[in-house]
Amino acid sequence: MPSSAQAPIALPTAREIIALQTVALELGLPATAPVADDLLGWISVNHFYNASLWGEEDLARRQQAQDADIVANKRAIDRFNQARNDAIERIDEFLLSALGLVDAASIGSPTPRSTQGPGARLNSETAGSMVDRMSIMSLKVEAMRLQTLRSDVDEEHRAVCSERLARLRQQRSDLGDCFDALLADSLAGRAYFKVYRQFKMYNDPRLNPALVMEQSTATSPSPSKA
Template identity: 65%
Template sequence: MTDQNTLQSLAVAQLHDRLLATPAWPADTALLPSEPLWHWVATNHRNNCLLWAEEDLARRTTVSDAEIAKNKRAIDGYNQARNDATERVDELLLIGLGLVDAESARSDAPRSTVPAGARLNSETAGSMIDRMSIMALKIDAMRKQTLRTDVDDAHRASSQVKLERLLQQRADLGDCLDGLLADCAAGKAYFKVYRQFKMYNDARFNPALVAEQKAQQQAAGQKAAGG
């Protein structure tokens, strides 16, 4: 594995593909690399894989509403974890590239060490790696369509065309990631850690959950008052 100073998109894609080809993935967390940056790259990928599976299950039409609700709650959790991992990837990359003070990187006010004149990139390297993870899932799923024996030749041929497009899209995205990291290393560009603040998962901010809590408190108060 490479470190955050020499990370290349090819190594990211190879990690994604290798994990998808491993039977125990994504259940076995022992497959996560120990090196911090790659650990979080793989953790992001793992949560995308778990999220993908739950999204498939949530579209079932012959199970109870309770089962779908269970899937939707799982989706929220995996989506939060996926974003948290993306933020950790960005923090470690910025530290490795010398673009943020290491001690403040995880705070709400990280101290920037960006060279004067560097341009701000709107998309972070971590978010590009997250997109590559999703592309790996699409590629894996489409490749399986090209190998099906229960469909006709037209289906397999159409799937092969789509697979080739997906592979090109991932390669293009990887080139953009490599270009951004090269510019960052040269002091020409930088990116920031953007906190996602997924408010729908937080009972303090989600209006529906706040209303639910108030209703429960009022009901409890009325019950207590009534003896």
């Protein structure tokens, strides 16, 4: 728990994060992921990969595309999802470090050590995961907003999408309030969260049984001919 003598910690509010995510969508995705060396940078990286995933997920559902194109979409989805999860972990590390709730020497290790005070409740969802969900909600909001502007559909379609847009904005606002409350409670010593490593086994050639089998088959000596 941070000492009361410490200067106030400048932590981003949900409103600031949502504004960053919204502007990024309005400006369009850059060609490559942003370079991150601070908290807001990693929030931008997470948002970049969520937006990239969104585009690939749309493409992967094409019904008239060649099989090879869909395979390429699925592999891109896998890469982007791994990068998205890596960014969530970095966001949590930066936030916990700023809050004084993680042993600095353990950051980056497989098991970062929490330093919460006595009586603090453990929040099951991390703040980084909430940032990730706000990113996804911002993508939904923007996609639904564009639906309300279409001129090639009837008024009923636009009306339904307008109702859904209002609900999505409310859901994002509620999530933002929960994010702000978690940071406030963590700063006050009432709550804490941890850095959880995702350990995506399907991306690890040592842990994915299908990849292990592929590698074993590729390295096995060919049977000798009689």
